[in-house]
Amino acid sequence: MNKTSAIVLAAGMGTRMKSDLVKVMHPVAGPPMIEWPVAAAFASGVERCVLVVGHQQEKVRNCFAGRTEVSFAVQAEQLGTGHAVACAMPEIDSDADTVLILCGDTPLLTEQSLRAMLKAHAESGACVTVMTATVENPFGYGRIVKDEAGNVVAITEEKDASEAERLIREVNAGGYCVDRAFLAGAVAKLDNNNAQKEYYLTDVVRQARAKGLSCRSYQVGDSREISGVNDRVQMAEASRVLRRRINEELMRAGVTMIDPDAVYIERGVQIGRDSVIHPGAVIRGNTVIGERCRIEQNTLIIDCRIADDVAVKAGSVLEESVVGPDAAIGPMAHLRPGTELSAHVKIGNFVETKKAFMGEGSKASHLTYLGDATIGRDVNIGCGTITCNYDGVKKHKTVIEDGVFVGSDVQLVAPVTVGKNSLIAAGTTVTKDVPADSLAIARSPQVNKEGWTLRKK
Incomplete structure (x- = not known):
């Protein structure tokens, strides 16, 4: 049976929140924001979860005190999503088949979507499955570039995208299912040759393609699920959506x-x-x-x-x-x-x-x-x-x-x-x-x- 571990990225401060409190610890419809994607991951069948922490890491650790199925990896300097995953890989169980990677500021992700993506990943035999969504305004998101067969050939960030790529409306939702053995080697080979000078996790798609490995996408039905929280306006909107789900x-x-x-x-x-x-x-x-x-x-x-x-x-x-x-x-x-x-x-x-x-x-x-x-x-x-x-x-x-x-x-x-x-x-x-x-x-x-x-x- 396929064994899955998760990595949840939660090291950033979140400067656009204009707060002395690290972003993922702000309450959203009750619990701290970080609890929502972690709960969804476990509900979808994940057995262990590694949280990548940095700013105010003790607050995040205390939030999960006593949870033996949760461990932590420290990203002392935030050098990009790829670097964060590289920090977490030593904490991933060696017998895990698949690694589910999520962002800690996406509280609207549901158990149903994660479970469906894990199922699609296992059935397709893909090395990498990228969670995507189609949005009206894709500005700021990484664009999903596919070939004629529907395989993902690249994820291009906004600042690195060509004019043609910026017209693509299918965007990267920030969630991934990746073969563990491949991921361990791929993040070790990442470079920061890009406009942001960061180590992009998205580059693992390029590496997989170079090795002839399959990269697929899983598109969520409701694009609101992928919404990240970067400021208090977005946090209020996320809380409103979650309260409505609870009430319904x-x-x-x-x-x-x-x-x-x-x-x-x-x-x-x-x-x-x-x-x-x-x-x-x-x-x-x-x-x-x-x-x-x-x-x-x-x-x-x-x-x-x-x-x-x-x-x-x-x-x-x-x-x-x-x-x-x-x-x-x-x-x-x-x-x-x-x-x-x-x-x-x-x-x-x-x-x-x-x-x-x-x-x-x-x-x-x-x-x-x-x-x-x-x-x-x-x-x-x-x-x-x-x-x-x-x-x-x-x-x-x-x-x-x-x-x-x-x-x-x-x-x-x-x-x-x-x-x-x-x-x-x-x-x-x-x-x-x-x-x-x-x-x-x-x-x-x-x-x-x-x-x-x-x-x-």
């Missing part, structure tokens, strides 16, 4: 989107069938949303696990939280990291939680802060309640047991425990533990001074 896949799996062009979902997010996503929703990271959920407009959800039948109302923000079934959140609520809500919990408008657990059926309907708190079942948290968890040095915990009723405008000064079935009167500041089945009330006596306003006038 989810919709075909049973998710409703009121306006898919106004929904921003990152790769890796999972959403169950019959859930409805409204415009302006942003769902990121490793979020999992269950079935029959309603995610309303202008919500932000990051790295959350949300069970079935949950309503996340307009303007709410959820981060690194767990939400149980049939819960309701918002509008304008904020679940900060460490929040865990059980079934049938209600978090209302302008409620903020942080490292808070709420038991089944409990509710905090509005204008409340619950931080570092464990709250039992069927607890009512009144409007304006605050768990005072920070003493200026350390955070402390509040425990509210099952069945407690907390009135409005209550402050719970942690560490403090409220026993089950107790009632905290409105306006109370709780500074010591409350026994079970008790009423806690701490208010200054009310004084009415009759006629006071008349005397002031």
Whole structure:
């Protein structure tokens, strides 16, 4: 069986991005740009991948930390694509039959196209297969020069092309399938006798032809796949295309989107069938949303696990939280990291939680802060309640047991425990533990001074 390894070129800085961050580490529809072609390569059947790194190589390495199927080759000085591949060849497995070469700034390449190109390469018996596309405006691309039999005889770069060659609309997409043994020898013989004074990978076609070896092309059906990202305008366009792919896949799996062009979902997010996503929703990271959920407009959800039948109302923000079934959140609520809500919990408008657990059926309907708190079942948290968890040095915990009723405008000064079935009167500041089945009330006596306003006038 044919064994394939991949080389992904990711050494350049990307000066047209006008950024202090290396180009391939800019996020595109969620993950860093470099993750998209690497993921497509592995999905197409590649067994190992060598990333050619240079600028800010530690950032790229950290992106794939722990991935034993990914290795790295350093291109200390960027002398062209051919030089980059030459740097990577010592890392390629000696028993690999084929090397798939990709650019790290082409996030739109799909698994389907790569798989089809690898299949065409194997079936044709070609030494080199070049990925190509036909575009309306070929300016800036290398032109694919073929003979009458359709064999690729040369790839001519824009600056080196003749007037006739510049009229060719079939262009080099930057992807190659190459016989490993041939490639190892070919990149060692490259020269930089060209306008750019670089070592072009495209010259391996000329070498193959000189040896009488077959060079074929594989043309992708959608020319957008070959689009490289060189600046922020192109990055935004690539993100738009990828978001649309993500949304279409989810919709075909049973998710409703009121306006898919106004929904921003990152790769890796999972959403169950019959859930409805409204415009302006942003769902990121490793979020999992269950079935029959309603995610309303202008919500932000990051790295959350949300069970079935949950309503996340307009303007709410959820981060690194767990939400149980049939819960309701918002509008304008904020679940900060460490929040865990059980079934049938209600978090209302302008409620903020942080490292808070709420038991089944409990509710905090509005204008409340619950931080570092464990709250039992069927607890009512009144409007304006605050768990005072920070003493200026350390955070402390509040425990509210099952069945407690907390009135409005209550402050719970942690560490403090409220026993089950107790009632905290409105306006109370709780500074010591409350026994079970008790009423806690701490208010200054009310004084009415009759006629006071008349005397002031």
